[in-house]
Amino acid sequence: MTTLSTGSTSSTGAARGTATRARRGGRPSGRPQLYRSYAQELALFNTRPKRIWVGIIVLTAFGLSQMLTDNHLNTLALAYAFAIGALGLNIITGLAGQVSLGHAFFLGVGAYTAAAISGDPDGRTIGFGITNILVWLPAAGLVAGIAGVVVAPLATRLRGLYLAIVTLGLVFIGEHLFREWSDLTGGAGVGRESAVPELFGIEFARDGDLLTSDQKFYLLMLVLMLVFALGARNLARSRTGRAFAAVRDRDMAAEMMAINLPRAKTVAFAISSFYAGCSGALIYSIIGFFEPSTFGLLLSVQFIAMVLIGGAGTVSGAIMGALFITLLPTLTRELPAYVPFISGQVTDTPNVFQLEQVLYGLLIVGFLLFEPRGLFGIWIRIRNYWKGWPFSY
Amino acid sequence: MLSARNLEVVYDDVVLALRGVSIDVPEDKIVALLGSNGAGKTTLLRALTGLLDIHDGEVTKGRVTLDETPIHRTSPERIVRQGVRQVLEGRRVFVELGVEENLKVGAHTARARMADNLERVYALFPVLGDRRAATAGYLSGGEQQMLAIGRAMMSEPRYLLLDEPTLGLAPRMVENIRDVVLEINKGGTAVLLVEQNATMALSIADHGYVMETGRVVLDKPAAALLRDDDVREFYLGLHPGEDGRKSFRDTKHYRRKKRWSA
Amino acid sequence: MTGPSAERTEPAPVARLDDVHLSFAGVKAVNGVSFEVRPGELFAIIGPNGAGKTSLFNVLSGVYRPQEGSVEFLGESILGRRPHRIAAMGMARTFQNIALFEHLTVLDNLMLGRHQHITYGFLQAFAWVGTARRQEIEHRRAVEEIVDFLELEQWRNMPVGLLPYGVQKRVELGRALAMEPKLLLLDEPVAGMNLEETEDTARYVLDIRDELDVPIIMVEHDMGLVMDLADRVLVVDFGTPIATGTPDEVQRHPDVVRAYLGSEVGP
Amino acid sequence: MTHFLEVVLRGLGSGAIYALLALGFVIIYKSTGVISFAQPAMMLTGATITSYVGPALGVMLFAGFSFFASMAVAALLTAAFALVIERGAVRPMVGRPAFVVAIITIGIDIVVRVVTSGFIGLGARNIPNPWGLERVELAGLRVQERHLVSLATLAVVVAVLFWFYRYTRHGLAMRAAAFDQEAALTQGVSVGSVFALSWAMAGALAAVAGSLLAISAGVDRQIWIVALVALPAIILGGLDSLEGAVIGGLAIGVVESLVGTYQRDYAPWLGDNFAVVSPYVLMLLVLLAKPYGIFGTPEVRRV
Amino acid sequence: RGGGEADGESAVSAPGVSDEACPDAVNADNGCIYLGTISDLTQGPFAPLGVPITEAQAAFWNRVNEDGGIGGYDIDVTTYVKDNLYNPQTHQQVYGEIEGDVLALAQTLGSPTTLAIIPDMDRDEMVGAPASWTSLWAFEDAILESGANYCVEGMNAVDYMVGEKDISSVMAVGFPGDYGGDGAAGAEIAAEANGLEFTGVETAPGQEAQAGAISAIVKQKPDLVLLGTGPTETAVIVGQAAAQGFQGQFIGLGPTWNPALLETPAAPALEALYMQSGYWGPFGTETPGHQAMRDALGEVAQPNDGYTAGWAWSYPLKAALEEWLEGDYDKDRAGLLEAVQSLETIDYEGMLPEEAGNRTGDPDETIFRESVLSKVDPEAPSGVTIVSDFTAGPTASEHTFDGACFEG
Numbered sequence A: 001m002t003t004l005s006t007g008s009t010s011s012t013g014a015a016r017g018t019a020t021r022a023r024r025g026g027r028p029s030g031r032p033q034l035y036r037s038y039a040q041e042l043a044l045f046n047t048r049p050k051r052i053w054v055g056i057i058v059l060t061a062f063g064l065s066q067m068l069t070d071n072h073l074n075t076l077a078l079a080y081a082f083a084i085g086a087l088g089l090n091i092i093t094g095l096a097g098q099v100s101l102g103h104a105f106f107l108g109v110g111a112y113t114a115a116a117i118s119g120d121p122d123g124r125t126i127g128f129g130i131t132n133i134l135v136w137l138p139a140a141g142l143v144a145g146i147a148g149v150v151v152a153p154l155a156t157r158l159r160g161l162y163l164a165i166v167t168l169g170l171v172f173i174g175e176h177l178f179r180e181w182s183d184l185t186g187g188a189g190v191g192r193e194s195a196v197p198e199l200f201g202i203e204f205a206r207d208g209d210l211l212t213s214d215q216k217f218y219l220l221m222l223v224l225m226l227v228f229a230l231g232a233r234n235l236a237r238s239r240t241g242r243a244f245a246a247v248r249d250r251d252m253a254a255e256m257m258a259i260n261l262p263r264a265k266t267v268a269f270a271i272s273s274f275y276a277g278c279s280g281a282l283i284y285s286i287i288g289f290f291e292p293s294t295f296g297l298l299l300s301v302q303f304i305a306m307v308l309i310g311g312a313g314t315v316s317g318a319i320m321g322a323l324f325i326t327l328l329p330t331l332t333r334e335l336p337a338y339v340p341f342i343s344g345q346v347t348d349t350p351n352v353f354q355l356e357q358v359l360y361g362l363l364i365v366g367f368l369l370f371e372p373r374g375l376f377g378i379w380i381r382i383r384n385y386w387k388g389w390p391f392s393y
Numbered sequence B: 001m002l003s004a005r006n007l008e009v010v011y012d013d014v015v016l017a018l019r020g021v022s023i024d025v026p027e028d029k030i031v032a033l034l035g036s037n038g039a040g041k042t043t044l045l046r047a048l049t050g051l052l053d054i055h056d057g058e059v060t061k062g063r064v065t066l067d068e069t070p071i072h073r074t075s076p077e078r079i080v081r082q083g084v085r086q087v088l089e090g091r092r093v094f095v096e097l098g099v100e101e102n103l104k105v106g107a108h109t110a111r112a113r114m115a116d117n118l119e120r121v122y123a124l125f126p127v128l129g130d131r132r133a134a135t136a137g138y139l140s141g142g143e144q145q146m147l148a149i150g151r152a153m154m155s156e157p158r159y160l161l162l163d164e165p166t167l168g169l170a171p172r173m174v175e176n177i178r179d180v181v182l183e184i185n186k187g188g189t190a191v192l193l194v195e196q197n198a199t200m201a202l203s204i205a206d207h208g209y210v211m212e213t214g215r216v217v218l219d220k221p222a223a224a225l226l227r228d229d230d231v232r233e234f235y236l237g238l239h240p241g242e243d244g245r246k247s248f249r250d251t252k253h254y255r256r257k258k259r260w261s262a
Numbered sequence C: 001m002t003g004p005s006a007e008r009t010e011p012a013p014v015a016r017l018d019d020v021h022l023s024f025a026g027v028k029a030v031n032g033v034s035f036e037v038r039p040g041e042l043f044a045i046i047g048p049n050g051a052g053k054t055s056l057f058n059v060l061s062g063v064y065r066p067q068e069g070s071v072e073f074l075g076e077s078i079l080g081r082r083p084h085r086i087a088a089m090g091m092a093r094t095f096q097n098i099a100l101f102e103h104l105t106v107l108d109n110l111m112l113g114r115h116q117h118i119t120y121g122f123l124q125a126f127a128w129v130g131t132a133r134r135q136e137i138e139h140r141r142a143v144e145e146i147v148d149f150l151e152l153e154q155w156r157n158m159p160v161g162l163l164p165y166g167v168q169k170r171v172e173l174g175r176a177l178a179m180e181p182k183l184l185l186l187d188e189p190v191a192g193m194n195l196e197e198t199e200d201t202a203r204y205v206l207d208i209r210d211e212l213d214v215p216i217i218m219v220e221h222d223m224g225l226v227m228d229l230a231d232r233v234l235v236v237d238f239g240t241p242i243a244t245g246t247p248d249e250v251q252r253h254p255d256v257v258r259a260y261l262g263s264e265v266g267p
Numbered sequence D: 001m002t003h004f005l006e007v008v009l010r011g012l013g014s015g016a017i018y019a020l021l022a023l024g025f026v027i028i029y030k031s032t033g034v035i036s037f038a039q040p041a042m043m044l045t046g047a048t049i050t051s052y053v054g055p056a057l058g059v060m061l062f063a064g065f066s067f068f069a070s071m072a073v074a075a076l077l078t079a080a081f082a083l084v085i086e087r088g089a090v091r092p093m094v095g096r097p098a099f100v101v102a103i104i105t106i107g108i109d110i111v112v113r114v115v116t117s118g119f120i121g122l123g124a125r126n127i128p129n130p131w132g133l134e135r136v137e138l139a140g141l142r143v144q145e146r147h148l149v150s151l152a153t154l155a156v157v158v159a160v161l162f163w164f165y166r167y168t169r170h171g172l173a174m175r176a177a178a179f180d181q182e183a184a185l186t187q188g189v190s191v192g193s194v195f196a197l198s199w200a201m202a203g204a205l206a207a208v209a210g211s212l213l214a215i216s217a218g219v220d221r222q223i224w225i226v227a228l229v230a231l232p233a234i235i236l237g238g239l240d241s242l243e244g245a246v247i248g249g250l251a252i253g254v255v256e257s258l259v260g261t262y263q264r265d266y267a268p269w270l271g272d273n274f275a276v277v278s279p280y281v282l283m284l285l286v287l288l289a290k291p292y293g294i295f296g297t298p299e300v301r302r303v
Numbered sequence E: 001r002g003g004g005e006a007d008g009e010s011a012v013s014a015p016g017v018s019d020e021a022c023p024d025a026v027n028a029d030n031g032c033i034y035l036g037t038i039s040d041l042t043q044g045p046f047a048p049l050g051v052p053i054t055e056a057q058a059a060f061w062n063r064v065n066e067d068g069g070i071g072g073y074d075i076d077v078t079t080y081v082k083d084n085l086y087n088p089q090t091h092q093q094v095y096g097e098i099e100g101d102v103l104a105l106a107q108t109l110g111s112p113t114t115l116a117i118i119p120d121m122d123r124d125e126m127v128g129a130p131a132s133w134t135s136l137w138a139f140e141d142a143i144l145e146s147g148a149n150y151c152v153e154g155m156n157a158v159d160y161m162v163g164e165k166d167i168s169s170v171m172a173v174g175f176p177g178d179y180g181g182d183g184a185a186g187a188e189i190a191a192e193a194n195g196l197e198f199t200g201v202e203t204a205p206g207q208e209a210q211a212g213a214i215s216a217i218v219k220q221k222p223d224l225v226l227l228g229t230g231p232t233e234t235a236v237i238v239g240q241a242a243a244q245g246f247q248g249q250f251i252g253l254g255p256t257w258n259p260a261l262l263e264t265p266a267a268p269a270l271e272a273l274y275m276q277s278g279y280w281g282p283f284g285t286e287t288p289g290h291q292a293m294r295d296a297l298g299e300v301a302q303p304n305d306g307y308t309a310g311w312a313w314s315y316p317l318k319a320a321l322e323e324w325l326e327g328d329y330d331k332d333r334a335g336l337l338e339a340v341q342s343l344e345t346i347d348y349e350g351m352l353p354e355e356a357g358n359r360t361g362d363p364d365e366t367i368f369r370e371s372v373l374s375k376v377d378p379e380a381p382s383g384v385t386i387v388s389d390f391t392a393g394p395t396a397s398e399h400t401f402d403g404a405c406f407e408g
């Protein structure tokens, strides 16, 4: 029941073409050639179109920092930070097949770790005043990763929805902990300042001479997301990633391929929580302030939605899903303006604010109904269409 | 009569799995359907029992009729109610239900005679009777196959479509299944038998079809098929001019050794 | 692949079961089975459905722990050892119901067979430079040789879930071979295959045994195949061994005929 | 001791409501393999309908009858509503991964809750009933009448469900459909109707639970949160077990009540609102011993 | 910075100020000042308050426009209304969406949510009226709060009971943090000052989550229970504690009350045991301000004190705009902020004393220390009528505020 993966078809088409080409070229001239062609085939962006497309997308992303308004940049920066968390959830859920609703908890652990490390030592909440992002970001990831290792034994005992709901329990228990530990978190209903982002003297939360605060955040998050995405992609195609996929598809057979199941699941949880912790630290460093009830069920669900809407199991799917879910409210806040006969009066029913929420729900439902394989599925569809064109089959 | 005419089936809007297939399963007869892996046998069965939909498949041309009424737009459970029953490839027992519970689900459309039918199935497959309370998922492969066939018999179908029923069965059990099929047929049920074990299938069938890549390439009475040279060579392993099967040790070693000895 | 030439000089059996008993809530799946597999041997186990053949494999690979008896592999007792440790010692198997990683490509499935031989950890995986990249390329080469051997070229980048049944069985065999096993367990390798594919598989099995010198235990209902290929055959019924010997010997054994063969329908 | 027993009884009273909710979750899970996160919205909707129907019915015969009558109407309407949702948004997903369907139910939940909240308005909507916060004396224990009403309703529901699953062919068909839809279809089981039936039953149960919940303080926009407490209940009992849902629901009600009452005195360091998370802690403890809950069916794993 | 740049020719160069008339303008010749609203309007826990507050503010500014607007401008509070779902992240995002289009915020609801935008507000020199009464706002210059805060309410409630009866123990039951926690902190200070025994019990939202609070009340039988919860929780706690024999007094902070509670089974208990604290007179009070509000709102479905709050909270911004446009200030946001800080009195039309609007000097001097107490009265429009008009108890009068109470 936990077959989430639709992404295994990734890169099939493109890679196949090159594989045969590489071998054909390699055979006559013997091994050295062959060596080189495997290396080429195993390269991440192994075809010209792939390289060109990735290049264009990345350049555009950087270019946006000069083209968009600060407010849009802020939203996109958040989306990128969320994408890091989605990449993490994708590792445990999309890749290793362990559905976790506990992501919000690990995000919280990361956010509080970073906030505590960089917080004001004289403030009303715990703080050590180390604002360098190179210190608090890895620390946030590590502490969350350790929390993941502590939770992992559950995953080795439980399966499917049992695991999902137990990790949901983790969120509730974590929320309780965050509420109660007000020295760290500022307490329920109040909250605390989040991590202070500073890197080599650049303060991200302040407008600078060259770049505004939002531009700086945008660029930072973009770079970090690309780094994390590259890591996730590499992981997926490595020995570890293959072992995760094996555990997901058939855990008993995986064991007889010499894969140590408890270890694989623990590593998956650790890595995924590491991503979550970093994501949590970054998200709230953009917002500047956060409160314990942030790390509730809703946040976990949003992450699951990102991974599923993107198309479970793929890196680009997770990123697309994160962008979709983070940008969706911005979209639904705009849409009601185009719906006639709907009241802007808050006391009327229906009103635009209700419509916003309804649209949010309906878009998610409609989207999955239309394309259950997610955004990635749509992409595959488009690609297949052009490949097969002009023949239908 | 259950028939397909010029049936064309497409999966996922792109994979053309059947390319104009026509077959007939007359009442009271056993029809064998042979063909290599991927020829489209299972697809044909799915088309006959309305299961294409859940595999993203679609009948794009041609039609399926039961006693002259088209049924290719009918829902699977209706088709079952009309007496056409398929035993899915790969057993597909409800692994978490008990043996007897599986059989009872099989009787979903024929509750009235459930007790009798249970006895009949237990008589055919005594192992199942011994283990009626056991969880089906823990049965051995062969036992699960028996359960799948038994489950289909629980509703006394008019047409029984068996997809590779002897897969993974011991020789004696294959014989057993052959007898069971014959007996079911004697009871008035027409059988469409999809088999890799061509010897067994043709030994009891009245008529046979051979499929290759989505087409029917041979369509002859079973006896005639048994004499067909191609069938003898490719499906029965009997080569012209040789008497009997040759040993697997003697199969050609072409291609081997190219890079392996390294 | 390195041939296990070391074993050839060693007279000791590769695997040995001694008086193994295994039962599940009322069912005696294995009842006092003993046998040993010698280096380079193709050992077959046959018996009626539910006789306990797959259970014997599961005992060997550590999935089931027998209530009584001893199990040895490469001279060590492996009783109670976890499956992944036994696999790492060099026991590879295929499964009666195909157990491939269906969303992965053929190549990835085969690379998973090499899991134990690839040594870099997940931290190196992130960066994909140095050891990780080198090892991937190196093991990819080993896998390509298996692709070549089993003639899987045309499928290598397809997700295995979409492949025809016969090809899937071949991939499974390939995955087991990729582990460079010291003992190979094949559970019904030709079930559901047509004649041509059965012939191909027979050829692969012989090659594996003869050229790679890997001892094999095979469970199979296709009597033609068993009788043609096996060096020795063990017959079990209701978990109890009823005969062991060369194919010819067991074929004539009256108990075997009664319990298992019947009048022999088959290709 | 009396006090303790009263606390336990109070727990059983709210536990009965959790149990009804849990039954809804389990019924959908048993036949579709999905946890429907739309159940909270169904509960809210059901309770809201009761709050509209109740006053419309007025007091017929006696006040309790009016309550049950309006609850029954709400159960039927909610069931019908659930059917529509199932047909429109869940049926097309037959055969898709369970988690995709689960996310769809979350989307549905958002939409339905927003719309229903519009009908609730800002405050709470009262449900006319004769019990309110009244108490009776039973064998020396003072018990709230509404708790007795909840327990009685649960008893009736359990009896009906037991009969349904035990003596009709649908019970088995529903389980079969959950395990393998294709195989169920080939048995002549109409998987579509199975889905529809289970959604309708779960919808009706949610409506009943919501109405009982609203006896004491009415229906407000936030009561849906209570439905989430049913999640640890079903895991505790075993996802696919009806008796597990009932026992799990009651157990969680009692534990919550006991923790709420005594934890401040005996373990204040756990924090003031520990009772709110106690169901999850209980669930975790049980699962450490039994990975499939108390009555859950272990997954069959074989090679 | 994106969004609506100010009009070049205009004398006023602040964002959100336009020479064009407002959409649906009352005075077609006036320019338009846009004010933003960020409130809890649908799914959040405080929607039952956010909705009437927002509606009352629309009515308030409409009345201002009907009186000719301010300094040649009509005020628009309906174009930029956003739902924050009571989520800091959403709050911050929608703030960013409207920041460039509005001059100031007519409403920013909630403490954690508002705290999330305070750095942004500082950067943008934005002024905003809050929709919460936490003592924290006294220490934020950009936040234009009105009336007593929860902490003062808690002190006054205790002092009042001490004056009425011979009590010896106080229990504060409420949500933790900026609201219940703030009131509890005040109650604790007052209990200490009066030599009373004090217990604090934190509780969580939801009908079924109150068992712990109820059993604590029933077991300890305090003479006074100060409630800092939502209306539903109030009904559950008061109703069930009474049903279990509790006879002490409950006093609820402002947001605990909703007239719909009188239709719940807890009504008799509430009538007998509950009093409501407030920052000004409830809906039906006879002051010119209240009257103007009732006239402006017309028939409302359920008159609750969210309306009263929305109306009263609007006066300071009105006074600030008048001061800014009429006085000698830079005509940009910084000037408006300056105008705000120079306010010594505000005309609340009798809803609050004028001096409650003092914003000059340090927080401890300007914090308003008088609150009102009402009793349940099913006949009154919002279900309560005043029993004790504006009073500052001894504790509140003497206390030195040097930070938010709940943080202390």
Ligand SMILES: Nc1ncnc2c1ncn2[C@@H]1O[C@H](COP(=O)(O)OP(=O)(O)OP(=O)(O)O)[C@@H](O)[C@H]1O
Binding pocket: B011, B012, B015, B016, B017, B035, B036, B037, B038, B039, B040, B041, B042, B043, B044, B055, B056, B089, C162, C163, C164, C165, C166
């Ligand atoms: N769900 C599906 N989606 C796409 N293609 C499919 C699907 N099912 C089958 N096919 C393709 O249709 C063709 C016919 O498959 P089918 O399963 O009918 O063959 P078969 O004759 O039953 O083979 P086997 O003997 O292996 O069971 C194959 O090429 C197969 O890859």
Ligand SMILES: Nc1ncnc2c1ncn2[C@@H]1O[C@H](COP(=O)(O)OP(=O)(O)OP(=O)(O)O)[C@@H](O)[C@H]1O
Binding pocket: B138, B139, B140, B141, B142, B143, B168, B170, C024, C025, C027, C028, C029, C047, C048, C049, C050, C051, C052, C053, C054, C055, C056, C096, D302
């Ligand atoms: N995990 C288990 N729990 C309960 N019973 C089991 C389990 N595994 C196997 N059995 C039972 O043990 C017996 C032997 O099963 P096994 O799978 O070993 O048979 P087999 O010889 O491989 O048969 P086949 O040829 O049909 O595959 C069967 O009766 C089966 O039901």
Ligand SMILES: [Mg+2]
Binding pocket: B041, B042, B043, B089, B163
């Ligand atoms: Mg087939």
Ligand SMILES: [Mg+2]
Binding pocket: B140, B141, C053, C054, C055, C096
């Ligand atoms: Mg077997």
